[in-house]
Each structure stands twice: as structure tokens, then as C-alpha cells.
Amino acid sequence: MSEARSWGRQRALCHWATPFAWLVLLLALTLGMEALEGGFRLLEPDSREIIYTRADFLVLLGRHLLMVGTAGILAIGLGVGAAIAVTRPGGRDFLPLVSQLASMGQTFPPVAVLALAVPVLGFGTVPVIVALLLYGLLPIVRNTLVGIEGIDAGVREAARGMGMTGGQILRQVELPLAAPVILAGIRTSVTINIATAAIGATVGASNLGDPIISGIVNGNTAYVVQGAVLIGLLALTVDSLFAKLMPTRG
Amino acid sequence: MIELIRVSKRFGAETAVDDISLRVEKGELCVLVGTSGCGKSTTLRMINRLIEHSDGEIHLDGQPVRTFREETLRRRIGYAIQSTGLFPHWTVARNIGLVPRLLEWPVTRIQARVEELMNLLGLPQEEFADKYPSQLSGGQAQRVGVARALAADPEILLMDEPFGALDPITRETLQEELRALQARLHKTIVFVTHDMDEALRLADRLVVMHQGRIVQQGRPIDLLRAPADAFVESLLGGEDRGLKEAALLPVSERMRPLRASQGHAQERIAQHASLREALSVMLWRHAERLIVIDEDDRPVGELSLRRLVRARDDE
Ligand SMILES: Nc1ncnc2c1ncn2[C@@H]1O[C@H](COP(=O)(O)OP(=O)(O)OP(=O)(O)O)[C@@H](O)[C@H]1O
Ligand SMILES: [Mg+2]
Numbered sequence: 001m002s003e004a005r006s007w008g009r010q011r012a013l014c015h016w017a018t019p020f021a022w023l024v025l026l027l028a029l030t031l032g033m034e035a036l037e038g039g040f041r042l043l044e045p046d047s048r049e050i051i052y053t054r055a056d057f058l059v060l061l062g063r064h065l066l067m068v069g070t071a072g073i074l075a076i077g078l079g080v081g082a083a084i085a086v087t088r089p090g091g092r093d094f095l096p097l098v099s100q101l102a103s104m105g106q107t108f109p110p111v112a113v114l115a116l117a118v119p120v121l122g123f124g125t126v127p128v129i130v131a132l133l134l135y136g137l138l139p140i141v142r143n144t145l146v147g148i149e150g151i152d153a154g155v156r157e158a159a160r161g162m163g164m165t166g167g168q169i170l171r172q173v174e175l176p177l178a179a180p181v182i183l184a185g186i187r188t189s190v191t192i193n194i195a196t197a198a199i200g201a202t203v204g205a206s207n208l209g210d211p212i213i214s215g216i217v218n219g220n221t222a223y224v225v226q227g228a229v230l231i232g233l234l235a236l237t238v239d240s241l242f243a244k245l246m247p248t249r250g
Numbered sequence: 251m252i253e254l255i256r257v258s259k260r261f262g263a264e265t266a267v268d269d270i271s272l273r274v275e276k277g278e279l280c281v282l283v284g285t286s287g288c289g290k291s292t293t294l295r296m297i298n299r300l301i302e303h304s305d306g307e308i309h310l311d312g313q314p315v316r317t318f319r320e321e322t323l324r325r326r327i328g329y330a331i332q333s334t335g336l337f338p339h340w341t342v343a344r345n346i347g348l349v350p351r352l353l354e355w356p357v358t359r360i361q362a363r364v365e366e367l368m369n370l371l372g373l374p375q376e377e378f379a380d381k382y383p384s385q386l387s388g389g390q391a392q393r394v395g396v397a398r399a400l401a402a403d404p405e406i407l408l409m410d411e412p413f414g415a416l417d418p419i420t421r422e423t424l425q426e427e428l429r430a431l432q433a434r435l436h437k438t439i440v441f442v443t444h445d446m447d448e449a450l451r452l453a454d455r456l457v458v459m460h461q462g463r464i465v466q467q468g469r470p471i472d473l474l475r476a477p478a479d480a481f482v483e484s485l486l487g488g489e490d491r492g493l494k495e496a497a498l499l500p501v502s503e504r505m506r507p508l509r510a511s512q513g514h515a516q517e518r519i520a521q522h523a524s525l526r527e528a529l530s531v532m533l534w535r536h537a538e539r540l541i542v543i544d545e546d547d548r549p550v551g552e553l554s555l556r557r558l559v560r561a562r563d564d565e
């Protein structure tokens with residue numbers, strides 16, 4: 001009994017081991033980048049400053065997460081909502097339009113979105129969030145559409161034939177069956193945006209992109225590497241978390 | 251009781267169902283047959299309003315189907331389809347309990363009903379209740395589909411090729427079960443199939459459709475004996491009709507009392523077996539005379555080849 005429980009706990013621990021390992025590494029570097037000063041000196045033997053100190057890495061990480069998170073939540077709400085709306089009988093007419101808009105969104109470079117957003121929304125965090133939101137919308141909309149449209153026609157017919165209402169079919173059949181595909185879309189969207197958010201530093205939204213931009217401007221490779229490594233670790237942590245959230249039932 | 255009065259369905263310019271009238275009495279099993287695309291499924295789906303009819307009227311127990319709320323109507327009508335449409339993310343038990351749950355039955359009543367149906371359809375509770383549809387064989391999935399259609403004990407059952415895509419033996423077993431079930435439950439059933447033997451075996455009323463119209467309807471034996479036209483004749487099996495008719499008639503129909511002097515016949519046949527089976531036994535055993543026995547293996551009569559073939563024996 002207690003053996004079984006401890007075995008179960010061990011399995012749970014194993015299950016979360018990968019994201020946990022990435023998270024530990026991310027936090028360790030965020031809090032203790034100075035420890036690697038010796039290593040970075042090899043990259044920049046001539047610079048006076050080796051470790052980026054203009055802002056605390058932890059603060060930058062928090063702001064980075066905040067931007068990606070806000071954009072992500074908005075993109076999920078909007079993307080899933082739009083895809084659901086255009087797969088209802090009343091919204092079918094807009095299905096081609098929405099799926100086209102969504103694919104155009106991805107071909108639009110995020111830098112261009114930023115360039116267009118700044119004159120309207122000003123400098124700072126808001127235009128970055130808008131750009132990330134628009135950019136992250138496509139994979140979510142597309143995957144939600146694919147997930148819902150991909151449901152077996154027989155299942156749909158049976159659901160209607162048994163007398164389920166539209167809302168019941170959506171909540172009890174369509175969303176649960178489409179969930180793995182939708183989740184995969186959210187994973188792509190968020191992971192891409194973690195990297196994309198870095199360019200927000202160019203319009204004055206400070207995040208983990210700061211050291212990279214500042215490194216480029218000042219010709220300090222060590223700064224660039226510090227920012228890039230932290231962003232990479234954050235992306236890996238979040239991505240492996242999503243990997244564990246994916247249902248595995250065959 | 252289901253009544254279709256001069257019902258038509260048009261999809262754009264195409265007429266899928268053309269001015270059909272049909273009355274299915276309570277307790278009757280009505281089978282729709284016809285070539286692919288002749289409008290069988292469309293007819294079925296107009297009854298539970300998955301498709302709205304363009305013209306005419308459809309009544310359930312005298313009440314037009316359009317006066318019901320769609321969902322209310324469908325929860326009152328069992329529906330089983332060839333692809334089963336079982337929800338892949340739900341267990342067998344949950345799938346079967348779908349309509350009772352929609353009707354907000356108390357949980358204990360739903361459980362009892364699901365258990366009852368699983369027994370009725372030969373799906374042992376311990377083995378199947380917690381399985382997912384992907385873990386079932388084709389025949390098991392079809393059984394679950396039928397159980398789900400029966401769950402809320404509907405008066406009316408619509409079945410669209412429910413035993414399609416099964417091997418002949420499983421199919422025949424399910425047909426037997428449906429007949430036994432129908433003998434107990436007296437549902438009003440509309441059943442679509444491509445399998446003429448299935449149609450003849452199950453139907454109280456056989457309806458032949460062609461290009462959206464009903465070309466003939468009636469008892470299977472009457473259609474076999476007097477097909478309205480060449481289409482019905484060929485659909486019912488052409489040259490094979492003799493065997494199909496024999497399959498519908500029991501041995502007891504043609505046998506005559508056992509005469510003591512005829513005791514030399516060795517081969518036996520049950521009195522409820524079909525004449526087709528009797529003929530097969532004769533062919534196989536090279537026997538022109540069979541002893542007919544009852545359920546307790548007692549000889550009750552005899553059947554000669556001449557009598558089987560000619561209906562009247564002039565010996
Ligand atoms: N939703 C629809 N939209 C347009 N046409 C349809 C629709 N459903 C059916 N049809 C057409 O109506 C006609 C009858 O179709 P139906 O499905 O009733 O045939 P069926 O007799 O069930 O055929 P099968 O034996 O192949 O299942 C066909 O020509 C089909 O193309
Ligand atoms: Mg059909």
C-alpha cells in the first residue's frame with residue numbers, strides 16, 4: 001500500500017523531472033550569473049563589464065513572462081473563441097475569412113507589427129503585447145479549427161441524433177476531442193512568442209531582450225549570450241511543461 | 251406510430267426524396283431497401299429532423315414532428331448508425347448512458363439502466379463498462395451503439411445500416427438478437443439496409459425505394475411473390491427469389507402428418523426451421539424425405555421434396 005503510493009509519487013516526480021530540471025537551471029542562472037564571470041571573460045577579454053547589470057535578471061525574467069503570458073492568455077481567448085464562433089452554424093460564412101486572416105498573420109513579421117503598433121500605441125509594453133498577441137493567434141486559431149473540423153462525422157451525427165444541444169456538443173464532445181490539437185497550438189504559440197518577445201526591447205519594453213539589444217549596440221557578446229541563454233532556457237522550461245500537459249491516452 | 255404523408259426533400263435542385271407516403275404502425279419493424287443514393291438515409295433523418303423535409307408532413311403518434319423542439323424529439327427517438335458514432339473519449343458505460351443523462355435521470359437510475367442494457371446486449375458489465383470504443387471489436391461497438399439507442403427506452407428506433415461492415419456470422423447473431431429484442435420490446439422501428447437477406451429476415455413491412463420514390467411496400471413474402479416491376483424483382487434477388495421465399499417459410503407450413511408406413515426416412519429437421527434449410531439438408535444428405543421433429547425431438551410430421559417444391563402434394 002505505502003509502497004505503491006511511494007512508487008506512484010516517484011513516477012509523478014519522474015514525470016515532471018524534465019521541466020523541473022530546466023526551471024532549476026533557469027533560476028540558477030537568473031540569480032547567479034556572476035558565478036560564470038570567468039567563462040564570459042573568455043568571450044569578452046577587453047570589456048570592462050562582463051555581466052549585464054543595468055537591470056536585475058530576475059526582474060527582466062518576470063517582465064518577459066508577464067508580456068508573453070498576457071499576450072498568450074488574450075490570444076487563447078480570442079483565437080479559440082474565434083475558431084469556435086466560425087464553426088457554429090451561424091458563423092460558418094466567416095470560416096474562410098478567419099482561416100485566411102490567421103495564416104496571413106503568421107507571414108507578417110513581428111518587427112513590422114511593432115513598427116505599425118508604435119505610432120498608434122506608443123512605446124513600451126502595450127505595443128509589444130499587441131504584436132505578440134497578433135503573432136501568437138495563428139497557431140491557436142488554426143489548430144482549434146483543425147481540431148474541431150477533424151472530429152469524425154459519425155460522432156457529430158450521433159451527438160445531434162441523440163438530442164444534444166449545440167452547447168452540449170461543444171462542451172462535451174468537440175472541445176474535449178479537439179483539446180490535444182488545441183493545446184499543441186497553444187504550445188507552439190507561446191514557445192515562439194517567448195523568443196519573439198525579445199525584440200520588444202527595441203521599442204522600450206524591457207525584458208530578457210534588453211541584454212541582447214544592449215550587447216549588440218555596445219558590441220558586447222557576453223551580454224548577448226546572457227540574454228539568449230536565459231530566453232532559451234525559459235522556452236525550454238515552458239515547452240517541456242506543455243509536453244507533460246499533453247494527454248497521452250491512446 | 252410514424253406517418254409520412256407526401257413527403258419530399260430537395261437539396262438545391264436535386265430531389266433526394268420524392269413525394270413518399272409511409273405508415274409504420276406501433277410495434278412494426280419497417281425495412282427500407284434500395285440502391286445507393288435512393289434516399290433511404292434521408293428519409294430516416296427527416297423523421298428525427300436531422301434533415302428538415304421540404305414538403306409534406308411527418309407525424310409521430312399523430313403529432314407533426316415540427317411541433318416538437320428538435321432536441322426533445324430526438325431524445326424520444328433511438329438512433330443507431332453504421333459508423334456507430336460512439337464518443338471515443340467516453341467509456342462504454344458513459345456512452346450508453348448518454349440520453350438518460352440528457353434527460354436528467356437520477357444517477358442510480360442511469361446506472362441500473364446501463365447495467366440492464368449491457369446484459370440485454372451480451373456485453374458483460376465487468377468486462378466492458380470501463381472500456382473505450384477504440385478497444386472494442388466491430389460487433390461489440392455496434393452492440394454498444396444499439397444499447398445507446400435503446401437507453402432511454404424510446405418508443406421509436408431509427409437504425410441506418412446498424413449491422414453494416416460486419417462479418418456474416420456476427421451480423422446474423424445481431425439480427426437474431428434484434429428479432430428477440432423486438433419480440434419483447436415491441437418498438438416501432440425503421441431500419442435501413444443493403445443486405446436483402448437481412449431485410450427479408452427482419453421486416454414486418456418491406457419498403458423498396460428507387461430514385462427517391464417508394465416503388466413498392468408490403469409484407470416481404472408478398473413482394474417476393476408479386477414484385478411490382480423488374481426493378482423490385484431484380485433487387486429482391488432475381489433467380490434467387492425461390493430460395494429467398496423458402497427462407498421465409500417454416501417447415502411446419504408444408505409438412506404433413508407422419509404416416510407409420512413412411513418410417514424409413516432417416517434425416518430429421520426441426521419444424522420451425524425454414525424450407526430453405528430443409529432443402530439444403532435434402533441436397534446435402536441426398537434425401538427426398540425428412541422427418542419433422544418438435545422442440546423435444548419428437549417426430550410430428552414429414553416433408554417430402556415433392557411437397558416442398560410444389561406446395562400441394564397429390565400423393
Ligand atoms: N446534406 C446533403 N446535401 C446535399 N445532398 C444530399 C445530402 N444528403 C443526401 N444528399 C443526396 O440525396 C440523395 C439521397 O441520399 P441518401 O443518403 O438518402 O441515400 P441512401 O439511400 O441512404 O444511400 P446509401 O445506401 O448509399 O446510404 C443522394 O443523391 C445524396 O447525394
Ligand atoms: Mg444511407
